[in-house]
Amino acid sequence: MSQAPLAPSDAEARIAVLEASLARANAALAARDxxxxxxxxxxxxxxxxxxxxSSEKLTREIAQLELALEELETESAVPEIGAALPDTPGRLAPVRALPDHLPREEVVHEPASGACTCPDCGGALRRLGQDAHEMLxxxxxxxxxxxxxxxxxxxRTCEKIVQAPAPVKAVARGKATFATLAHVVVSKFDHHLPLYRQSEMMAAQGLDIDRSTLAGWVGQAAA
Known part of the structure; x- marks a missing residue:
């Protein structure tokens, strides 16, 4: 059953309410930033x-500020999930290359129909190249x-290009696997290890991951 059209006065009132709500939301985001x-x-x-x-009091104050900051950074990452989907324009954080010194394990994802026969016509397949991405x-x-x-x-018969679908990512546009995400979240909430300390521990192992990046991962995991 179709809805009756809004009267001009009702439409203007609704638009005014939406604009006011949007202004409040933008103000809240600006205040948080x-x-x-x-x-x-x-x-x-x-x-x-x-x-x-050496001031124990100063160290505690810094730790408290670090915790407050990472909570805000985690919260700010939540509403960006939808905007971070592939092919979505907008402000995207640069993706860093992962360190060369880390060991690599290569996982090859072949098409479900195999690498020899075309699923449409049964013709023989020839390799064109490959797509590859790395995740931490x-x-x-x-x-x-x-x-x-x-x-x-x-x-070779019908020129159809066959390729396995891209595996699901734990973090949109990120380089963290589900295991990495679970490790960070469990360390923070179960082991009570703040993100800035996790970042310091990673740095000691030769892995430069900012606290803000970890906060973004935690925020997306919460979403």
């Missing part, structure tokens, strides 16, 4: 004060890089 930048500045200033001095994976106290490789094949 400002708070994040303020906390980052305070932490940087306190770290400079801490350098060369973790084993207990052992980091590695899983390289997903999807060979491309072309049918």
């Amino acid at each position: 400002l708070l994040i930048e303020t906390l980052r500045g305070q932490i940087a200033r306190m770290r400079r004060m801490q350098f060369g001095a 994976d973790v084993l207990p106290v052992h980091w590695r890089v899983v390289r997903n490789v999807r060979p491309k094949y072309s049918c």
Whole structure:
């Protein structure tokens, strides 16, 4: 059953309500972004004060600010899930290459029909090339890089291109596997290990992952 059209006055009132709601949401986002930048500045200033001095109170204050900052960064990552889908325009964070020194494990995803026969006409397939992307994976106290490789094949008879679908990602546009995501989330919420300390531990193992990146992963996992 179709709805009756809105009267011009009702439509204008509804538009005004939506615009006011949008303005409040934008103001809240701007306030949160400002708070994040303020906390980052305070932490940087306190770290400079801490350098060369041993103050247990200052160390505790820095830790509390770090926790507050990572909570805000985690929260800010949640509404960006939909905007981070493939082929979606918008402001996207640059994707860093994973360190070369990490061991690589190559996983080849062949088409479901196999690499020899075209699923449409039964013709022979010839290899055209491949698509590959790397994701950060973790084993207990052992980091590695899983390289997903999807060979491309072309049918000699009908020229159809056959390739396995891309595996599901744990993080949109990210390089963390489900195991890495689980490790970070469990370490934070079950082992009570703040993200900035996890970042420091990774750095000690030769892996440069910012706290803000970890916060984004946790936010997307929560979503």
